[in-house]
Amino acid sequence: MKAKEQILLAHGSGGKLTHELIENLFLRKFFNPILAPLADAALLEAKGVRLAFTTDSYVVKPLFFPGGDIGRLAVFGTVNDLSVVGAQPLFLSCSLIIEQGLDYATLERIVDSIQKAAQEAGVNVVTGDTKVVERGNVDRLYVNTSGVGLVADGVYLSVERIEVGDKIVLSGTIGDHGIAVLSEREGFGFHSEIASDCAPLNGLISRMLQASRRIKFMRDPTRGGLATTLNEIVAGADFGILIEEERIPVREEVKSICELLGLDPFYIANEGKVVAVVHPEDAEAVCQVMWGHELGHQAAVIGEVVAEPRGKVFLRTAIGGTRLVDMLVGDQLPRIC
Amino acid sequence: MKYIDEFRDREIGQRLVQRICREADGAREVVLMEVCGTHTMSIFRYGIRGLLPQNIRLLSGPGCPVCVTPGAYIDKAIAYACLPGVLVTTFGDMLRVPGSRSSLERETAEHNSVRVVYSTMDALEMAACHPELKVVFVGVGFETTAPTIAASILEAKKRGIENYFVLCAHKLIPPVMRALVDSQDLAIDGFICPGHVSTIIGSDAYQFIARDYGIPCVVAGFEPVDVLEAIYLLVSQVRRGVALVENQYRWVVRQGGNPKALALLEEVFEVADSEWRGIGVVPGSGLRIREKYRDFDAEAQIEVEVEPAQEPKGCICGEILKGVKAPLECGLFRSLCTPTTPVGPCMVSSEGTCAAFYKYGGG
Numbered sequence: 001m002k003a004k005e006q007i008l009l010a011h012g013s014g015g016k017l018t019h020e021l022i023e024n025l026f027l028r029k030f031f032n033p034i035l036a037p038l039a040d041a042a043l044l045e046a047k048g049v050r051l052a053f054t055t056d057s058y059v060v061k062p063l064f065f066p067g068g069d070i071g072r073l074a075v076f077g078t079v080n081d082l083s084v085v086g087a088q089p090l091f092l093s094c095s096l097i098i099e100q101g102l103d104y105a106t107l108e109r110i111v112d113s114i115q116k117a118a119q120e121a122g123v124n125v126v127t128g129d130t131k132v133v134e135r136g137n138v139d140r141l142y143v144n145t146s147g148v149g150l151v152a153d154g155v156y157l158s159v160e161r162i163e164v165g166d167k168i169v170l171s172g173t174i175g176d177h178g179i180a181v182l183s184e185r186e187g188f189g190f191h192s193e194i195a196s197d198c199a200p201l202n203g204l205i206s207r208m209l210q211a212s213r214r215i216k217f218m219r220d221p222t223r224g225g226l227a228t229t230l231n232e233i234v235a236g237a238d239f240g241i242l243i244e245e246e247r248i249p250v251r252e253e254v255k256s257i258c259e260l261l262g263l264d265p266f267y268i269a270n271e272g273k274v275v276a277v278v279h280p281e282d283a284e285a286v287c288q289v290m291w292g293h294e295l296g297h298q299a300a301v302i303g304e305v306v307a308e309p310r311g312k313v314f315l316r317t318a319i320g321g322t323r324l325v326d327m328l329v330g331d332q333l334p335r336i337c
Numbered sequence: 338m339k340y341i342d343e344f345r346d347r348e349i350g351q352r353l354v355q356r357i358c359r360e361a362d363g364a365r366e367v368v369l370m371e372v373c374g375t376h377t378m379s380i381f382r383y384g385i386r387g388l389l390p391q392n393i394r395l396l397s398g399p400g401c402p403v404c405v406t407p408g409a410y411i412d413k414a415i416a417y418a419c420l421p422g423v424l425v426t427t428f429g430d431m432l433r434v435p436g437s438r439s440s441l442e443r444e445t446a447e448h449n450s451v452r453v454v455y456s457t458m459d460a461l462e463m464a465a466c467h468p469e470l471k472v473v474f475v476g477v478g479f480e481t482t483a484p485t486i487a488a489s490i491l492e493a494k495k496r497g498i499e500n501y502f503v504l505c506a507h508k509l510i511p512p513v514m515r516a517l518v519d520s521q522d523l524a525i526d527g528f529i530c531p532g533h534v535s536t537i538i539g540s541d542a543y544q545f546i547a548r549d550y551g552i553p554c555v556v557a558g559f560e561p562v563d564v565l566e567a568i569y570l571l572v573s574q575v576r577r578g579v580a581l582v583e584n585q586y587r588w589v590v591r592q593g594g595n596p597k598a599l600a601l602l603e604e605v606f607e608v609a610d611s612e613w614r615g616i617g618v619v620p621g622s623g624l625r626i627r628e629k630y631r632d633f634d635a636e637a638q639i640e641v642e643v644e645p646a647q648e649p650k651g652c653i654c655g656e657i658l659k660g661v662k663a664p665l666e667c668g669l670f671r672s673l674c675t676p677t678t679p680v681g682p683c684m685v686s687s688e689g690t691c692a693a694f695y696k697y698g699g700g
Contacts, residue, residue: 006446016677186455246347255338261455262687314698319350319561321384324698329676 014223014269015328019232037159040081040219043151050151052087054078058143063110065184067177067195070143071113073271076200077222078147079121083202084218084274086157086209087149089121095129095144102140110141121200123147155209161216164239167283168303169276171204171296172197174226175254178268183257194253199272204295211289214279221275224328227266229275230313231327241313243303243325267328277305340588344560345383353565354388360572361390367575368394368524369568370660372514373531374401374688375559381697383561393572396523396660397693399513400531402478403430403686404658405613409646410477410506411436416641417473417504418444418451423639424467425451426460427475433685437647441475457489464493464501473635476503481533483507483624484598487605490626490633502635505626508611510534511542512622518550522661527571529564530556532586537602539594540584547580558586605630614682615655654681657690664694671695 010017027035034042041054058074075092082089094114098107118125176197183190201220208215221229226248230241250265258265272295278286283301290296306314313325343349361367371377377397380386386395399405415436418425425441432442432453445451454460457474464472476486486503493501510531518525530543535556543554553574557567567585574581584590602624611623626634651669656662664670664683674680676695683689 006443008442008446010442010677020677252338255341259338259341312698315384317383317561318345319347319383319385319388319565321386321388321561323381323384323387324696326696 010329013328015228015267017329018224019327039085041085041087041147041149043085052082052085052149052151053146054081055144055146056081058145059139060181061139062181062184063106063140065196066180068198068271069110069113070141071110072117072198073196074143074145075114075117075121075123076198076271078145079123080201080220080272080274082147082149083200083205084157084220085151086155086205086218087151088206089123089147089149089202091126091148092118092123093127093129093144093146094125096131097138097142097144098130098132099138099140100132100135107141110143117200121202154213157215157217159217159233159237162233162237162239162277162305163216164305164307165280166216166277166305167280167301168230168241168243168305169278169283169286169290170226170248170300170302171201171274171276171290172272172298173249173251173254174221174270174273175250175258175265175268177271178225179254179257181269190257194251194257197270197272199295201272201274201295204290204293205274207289207293208276208286212278212282212286214282215276215286216279217277219275221270221273223269225265225267225269226275227264227313227325228328230325233277234311234313236311238310240306240309240311241303242306242316242322243313244316245318247300247302249298249300266325280304341560344558344562346562349562350565353562353569357393357565357569357572358390360569360576361393364392364572364576366392366394367526367572368396369527369529369571370396370398370517370525371529371564372398372400372510373529373534374404374686374690375533376400376529376531376557376564377690377693378688379559379561379564381693383564384697385561385564389568393568396525397657397690398517398660399613399616399658400479400510400534401658401683401686401688401690402482402508403434404654404682404689405508405513405616406434406477406506406682407612407614407646408435408437408648409643410504411440412438412643412646413636413641414473414475414504415439415441415444416643417635417639418448420639420641422470423450424463424470424472425475426454426463426472427451428477429453430685430687431475431477433679434682435649435679435685437644457485458492461489461493461498461501464498465496468500471500471502471639473502473504473639476505476507479508479510479531479534480537480602481531483606484537484595484601487601490605490630491601493633494630499632502633502638503626504635505606505624506611507606507624508613509608509622509624511538511545513613513616513619514543514546516616516619516622517659518546518552520659522659525552525660526575527553527555529567529571530554532556532558532563532590535584535586535590535594537595537598539592540582540590541592542594543582547582551580553580554582556582556584556586556590558589613658615658649680652681654683654691657683664691667691
């Protein structure tokens with residue numbers, strides 16, 4: 001980007017522009033080998049102990065939505081970023097930027113939610129910060145959480161372990177969170193029962209890692225959706241990914257709303273799902289342990305790692321054709337016709 | 338989902354592919370044009386091109402309302418967004434389309450005076466809630482969309498809302514189809530006709546193509562089974578040497594269309610010549626707000642200065658819209674022109690041919 005250009009909303013959508021901004025500005029300026037993999041959490045090693053460290057800011061609107069709220073999201077989002085790099089989440093920080101005029105009852109409700117979520121996830125909020133800014137300078141409340149976790153011996157998840165033939169395992173239905181928030185925000189008045197899938201994945205992932213030492217890599221598909229996450233995995237790699245449209249679980253209500261609005265579930269945010277790349281001989285066993293966990297009832301093998309085309313994600317469509325699945329460009333936009 | 342899952346059924350789709358292959362076996366090359374941008378997207382989204390035999394070629398036509406809107410119109414919308422006291426409301430597709438120097442998306446970052454709406458009625462409500470602002474709705478779209486804009490103008494008049502305006506660039510499909518076959522730039526053997534435009538204008542609207550030009554037409558739905566069935570029907574007509582209008586989208590489209598919607602159009606709009614980006618002026622192919630409703634016509638009511646439009650150098654959107662060239666033949670495709678740095682509208686629109694090629698893998 002040139003100096004006189006401006007930051008657009010699309011730079012925050014988790015898609016192509018976000019990736020360009022991260023690579024061309026942040027990675028370039030901050031460059032170091034720990035940051036370089038741009039993983040969900042940074043892996044740190046000191047005196048033989050391996051830690052994972054991550055941070056995330058939450059600006060979701062509205063603050064409360066079916067299935068969750070900004071507080072719950074802020075805890076589980078950071079817990080999940082630690083979990084997918086193989087860490088057991090332990091400690092969180094919690095920083096709040098509060099708009100002048102926010103009612104105390106709302107703040108208390110969110111703080112209660114943060115505490116409850118931390119208990120569910122088995123983590124503690126050990127430090128934090130509070131700022132209040134003038135009315136209009138923030139949209140009610142923004143939250144940042146950073147998290148630290150411990151990576152056990154023998155757990156090593158990396159894109160570099162991925163091989164052709166590995167299976168792609170998805171823990172459940174896609175698009176629930178984004179559609180739940182969108183429905184609430186836009187006041188569509190749908191009589192839908194879609195709740196956000198906002199949930200802590202550490203319990204599920206712990207079982208998966210116990211079931212197999214040949215889980216190569218994991219990621220939670222948040223902003224930008226499943227399609228963006230799979231593209232991140234193949235970026236610059238010497239393999240590609242082929243997924244089967246018919247095997248990807250999507251709730252009927254999510255499908256219907258997407259059809260109505262012209263949205264694609266592949267690009268819609270999730271907050272309680274994990275994608276894992278697993279050795280083909282272990283994929284079935286991993287799915288079986290997932291089915292026994294409340295967050296993995298609809299786990300499925302949705303595709304596999306292929307030799308060609310490299311660096312790309314392809315989809316075998318419902319009627320048997322094939323086509324490219326690209327990364328999200330900007331936000332999905334409602335269409336004319 | 339009812340009426341959708343059945344039309345994405347793999348077995349039915351594969352059987353249609355086999356029938357198409359049998360019908361096309363031994364025939365010369367058959368060139369079919371899908372007029373509507375949503376058909377282009379569906380064809381790419383389901384990987385249909387890859388399933389067809391080599392001697393069936395699909396061309397994408399100009400049925401993308403965003404792509405065919407001239408750059409000068411977008412420049413005007415942007416100019417409105419820069420005026421104090423004006424709020425520009427738009428369907429999402431228009432947000433990233435490049436004008437001569439900027440886009441509505443970039444202007445949002447600068448002025449915060451652009452809002453995306455799902456329905457034109459949302460724009461009308463914004464006008465009702467903000468009498469201190471002039472709310473301008475970017476009125477782009479074909480016959481599918483224009484009736485709702487007409488309804489919004491009638492509603493505004495009924496409720497006495499005086500700060501709601503439409504920047505009207507609605508266009509009509511049958512005249513541009515006539516212009517395509519008259520131009521003789523390409524030999525088209527059959528048209529896959531738009532599904533939703535046809536719910537308004539009816540399948541009879543295409544009779545002149547079959548009758549005067551001897552070209553078969555099939556009105557098609559948007560699911561892959563719909564498109565495959567339409568291709569089968571067209572190839573079958575070509576093999577038999579007939580030219581008829583067939584309606585594959587029978588449960589949605591009627592011969593005479595939707596009389597209520599047509600009446601709305603007739604009440605609020607009149608037919609006028611219209612400029613199509615890359616094609617030029619096509620006689621009788623656009624809609625203009627009638628004198629009676631001129632109070633709601635943004636161009637008539639809100640003065641703004643716009644610098645002369647500049648067409649981007651090297652952009653061949655025009656030829657792509659006519660089906661004469663494919664995106665892979667454009668020197669800018671994937672290099673200078675990408676979804677994040679679009680040069681022309683075909684790369685940005687959710688129905689743009691270049692966007693489909695880029696997103697789903699062209700060829």
